[in-house]
Amino acid sequence: MDKQVLQQKVKAIQSKREVLVQLLTQPELGTLRIDVTQALEEMDDLLIEFAQVFPEIGT
Template identity: 60%
Template structure:
């Protein structure tokens, strides 16, 4: 996989991350809130690692 494809995937992930943020605002999320928080942490870690690996992309 080339770096351009990775950049496109990361951009898509960043856009979809906002959906998880909005989901956290729902009052009736219950225990699913833990999973959503975990997913956000992992997405943030992935984005940080990508930016460290490809600093010119950020």
């Protein structure tokens, strides 16, 4: 996988983050709020690690 493809995949992940953030604003989310919060935390960790491992690609 070349840098361009990798960067596109990471950008796709980043674009989906906003959907999770918007989902958290839904009052009827109930216990799924825990799962959404965890997904956001894991996504943020992944993006941070990606930036550390591949600083030349950027995010």
